[in-house]
Amino acid sequence: MQVKKLGERGIISMIHRMQSSPPPGFVGIGDDAAVLPGNTAGWLISQDMLVEDIHFRWDWATPEQVGGKAAQVNLSDIAAMGGRPVAALTSVAVPARTSSEVLESLYRGMTRAFDPLGVVILGGDTVGSVDRLVLDVAILGVPGDHGPALRRGARPGDRLLVSGRLGASYAGYMLLSHGTSWPGNSVDDRSVLTAHLDPEARTRLGQAVGPWVHAMTDVSDGLASEVSELTQFGAVGADVRLDRLPVCRATQAIAARYGTDPWEWALFGGEDYELLMAVPPSHVDQVLNVGRVMGIAITDIGIFTDAGRTRWLDGDEERVVDGDRAFDHFSR
Amino acid sequence: MQVKKLGERGIISMIHRMQSSPPPGFVGIGDDAAVLPGNTAGWLISQDMLVEDIHFRWDWATPEQVGGKAAQVNLSDIAAMGGRPVAALTSVAVPARTSSEVLESLYRGMTRAFDPLGVVILGGDTVGSVDRLVLDVAILGVPGDHGPALRRGARPGDRLLVSGRLGASYAGYMLLSHGTSWPGNSVDDRSVLTAHLDPEARTRLGQAVGPWVHAMTDVSDGLASEVSELTQFGAVGADVRLDRLPVCRATQAIAARYGTDPWEWALFGGEDYELLMAVPPSHVDQVLNVGRVMGIAITDIGIFTDAGRTRWLDGDEERVVDGDRAFDHFSR
Numbered sequence: 001m002q003v004k005k006l007g008e009r010g011i012i013s014m015i016h017r018m019q020s021s022p023p024p025g026f027v028g029i030g031d032d033a034a035v036l037p038g039n040t041a042g043w044l045i046s047q048d049m050l051v052e053d054i055h056f057r058w059d060w061a062t063p064e065q066v067g068g069k070a071a072q073v074n075l076s077d078i079a080a081m082g083g084r085p086v087a088a089l090t091s092v093a094v095p096a097r098t099s100s101e102v103l104e105s106l107y108r109g110m111t112r113a114f115d116p117l118g119v120v121i122l123g124g125d126t127v128g129s130v131d132r133l134v135l136d137v138a139i140l141g142v143p144g145d146h147g148p149a150l151r152r153g154a155r156p157g158d159r160l161l162v163s164g165r166l167g168a169s170y171a172g173y174m175l176l177s178h179g180t181s182w183p184g185n186s187v188d189d190r191s192v193l194t195a196h197l198d199p200e201a202r203t204r205l206g207q208a209v210g211p212w213v214h215a216m217t218d219v220s221d222g223l224a225s226e227v228s229e230l231t232q233f234g235a236v237g238a239d240v241r242l243d244r245l246p247v248c249r250a251t252q253a254i255a256a257r258y259g260t261d262p263w264e265w266a267l268f269g270g271e272d273y274e275l276l277m278a279v280p281p282s283h284v285d286q287v288l289n290v291g292r293v294m295g296i297a298i299t300d301i302g303i304f305t306d307a308g309r310t311r312w313l314d315g316d317e318e319r320v321v322d323g324d325r326a327f328d329h330f331s332r
Numbered sequence: 333m334q335v336k337k338l339g340e341r342g343i344i345s346m347i348h349r350m351q352s353s354p355p356p357g358f359v360g361i362g363d364d365a366a367v368l369p370g371n372t373a374g375w376l377i378s379q380d381m382l383v384e385d386i387h388f389r390w391d392w393a394t395p396e397q398v399g400g401k402a403a404q405v406n407l408s409d410i411a412a413m414g415g416r417p418v419a420a421l422t423s424v425a426v427p428a429r430t431s432s433e434v435l436e437s438l439y440r441g442m443t444r445a446f447d448p449l450g451v452v453i454l455g456g457d458t459v460g461s462v463d464r465l466v467l468d469v470a471i472l473g474v475p476g477d478h479g480p481a482l483r484r485g486a487r488p489g490d491r492l493l494v495s496g497r498l499g500a501s502y503a504g505y506m507l508l509s510h511g512t513s514w515p516g517n518s519v520d521d522r523s524v525l526t527a528h529l530d531p532e533a534r535t536r537l538g539q540a541v542g543p544w545v546h547a548m549t550d551v552s553d554g555l556a557s558e559v560s561e562l563t564q565f566g567a568v569g570a571d572v573r574l575d576r577l578p579v580c581r582a583t584q585a586i587a588a589r590y591g592t593d594p595w596e597w598a599l600f601g602g603e604d605y606e607l608l609m610a611v612p613p614s615h616v617d618q619v620l621n622v623g624r625v626m627g628i629a630i631t632d633i634g635i636f637t638d639a640g641r642t643r644w645l646d647g648d649e650e651r652v653v654d655g656d657r658a659f660d661h662f663s664r
Contacts, residue, residue: 025374027480027482030483031413031482031549032408032413032550033376033378033409033412033471033473034377034378035374035375036375038372038374039370041370042357042367042368042370043368043370043375044365045365045366045368045421045470045472046365046366047421047422047423047455047457047468048457049423049424049425049457049466050459051461051462051466053462054425054460054461054462077364078365080364081363081364081367083365089377089378089379089470091380092381093383093466123379124379125379125468127383129383130383130386130464131463132462132463132464134381134383134425136379136381136423136457136466136468138421140377148359151363218364233362
């Protein structure tokens with residue numbers, strides 16, 4: 001069936017069937033606006049948009065992967081504030097020829113990411129599009145008891161910690177753009193393709209480490225850009241150890257295949273959705289322990305300083321890294 | 333300058349310059365998520381998307397008009413809940429070749445609508461697009477003291493009141509699609525082109541009548557569809573007087589020009605952004621008085637009944653009107 005025939009009411013019923021009911025006090029899809037009950041802690045809110053042929057391609061990703069990634073990208077923003085995600089609004093622009101199965105898979109990707117976390121889609125919009133699908137998700141969460149973990153707050157002496165691995169998403173992107181499709185031809189391929197097509201936000205990690213960090217952000221635009229955000233917002237400098245960046249074996253192998261330095265992908269690749277934290281020395285052990293309990297690697301990659309600038313160190317040598325060179329949302 | 337060169341940080345600075353600062357307790361654009369302070373009344377939240385060549389065309393509307401309409405469409409959803417709009421998130425997908433002036437005008441259209449109402453853009457996303465611009469706005473508001481005015485709640489005996497005029501937006505759309513461009517060739521043309529290109533949500537009216545209504549919605553999808561929503565949600569019937577529909581002189585004249593019955597446009601045209609209310613007889617005078625004070629016509633077009641169905645009346649005759657035939661978001 002075409003989406004056009006399903007109609008807006010059909011789409012709303014479909015979403016109702018797919019997810020748990022909203023918690024008491026919430027009014028979800030179906031009215032002019034959703035209603036969120038009052039809470040004294042306040043709300044975190046963020047919005048991220050994915051555009052066909054810019055952020056995803058149908059010959060690379062399934063509709064469920066695209067929906068899942070849209071959800072995870074937004075979950076990552078709440079994780080980066082140390083918050084608990086609660087509700088989402090989803091807007092989709094779909095070409096009228098699109099089959100309702102595609103739309104259903106797209107929403108299934110979102111509800112599969114949201115439902116286990118208790119996140120409910122409360123509303124949004126479904127509209128036509130001439131030729132490309134656009135998906136925009138707004139997410140709401142509540143901050144932890146210590147308040148939101150902002151980008152500002154890093155102090156000289158804080159350690160710079162990062163979760164998981166860097167550059168893997170870009171390695172996956174490189175494979176896809178050179179003709180390798182999911183799941184690839186090896187364990188390495190599959191590992192980085194998963195990082196690119198099925199990323200998982202650090203939702204529970206963000207909440208667990210929130211109380212221990214001075215500042216936090218996610219690594220959506222590449223490490224160089226995110227370090228630059230934390231130092232600028234905190235008015236501090238940093239010494240970052242390039243030789244300690246967590247670049248996984250698969251990413252190293254694929255970088256070697258394309259004759260590229262994998263640091264390039266870790267620093268500028270983007271879309272890793274890891275958490276980057278400024279942690280006071282007295283709390284580093286707690287954060288490392290949270291990582292151990294959750295089975296998520298957490299790596300100490302440097303220290304914030306009062307030097308007023310960031311030094312990128314490879315052993316004894318300083319390298320030039322452009323902190324203004326972020327993942328470019330206008331190209332690809 | 334191209335948007336690509338302006339970059340995401342340039343765009344954020346641009347928005348900062350254009351609008352007032354967020355109220356105390358809010359953290360706006362620049363972090364992973366915005367922070368909204370707690371309130372005991374809860375929040376209203378809605379999201380609406382506009383797509384180039386579906387909802388707007390650059391040969392018909394200026395970027396400022398498109399931005400303004402995106403803002404008003406969202407404000408209308410909060411008005412329909414009787415709420416006060418507070419904050420917005422704005423996501424824009426723009427082709428890389430777009431000039432930064434276009435993006436600036438688009439945002440100016442939004443801030444000109446939002447700023448006088450105290451609504452602050454707290455975040456969002458700016459991304460690339462292959463060839464068409466997409467604008468998605470999420471809006472947050474607080475309900476009135478009596479709680480949100482929902483679609484459900486109409487009771488038999490309630491009067492059916494509607495603000496302003498119906499069908500004018502579609503009359504404007506007809507002119508545009510037949511080659512007349514803004515501001516048209518007559519006072520009539522200008523009036524309906526304004527309704528289509530520069531609609532104004534009933535933001536203050538919605539807040540003022542909120543305490544007096546049993547149910548309320550806005551008329552974004554045509555009167556037939558919205559009456560059907562109020563009767564279905566309220567499990568009531570209605571007698572609607574077609575001969576009392578507020579169709580303005582300009583809309584009548586333009587309908588005559590195209591040999592169409594203007595009721596067709598009022599019932600199925602969509603995008604009027606008026607308010608449709610179920611008002612108990614004891615409160616009708618208060619609502620009419622609010623309209624008089626604000627200079628907004630409010631028309632009594634019928635009554636809710638326990639008949640279990642809706643009758644569309646023209647004098648003594650009943651006409652057939654398809655309540656399931658809403659404004660079609662997948663065509664145009």
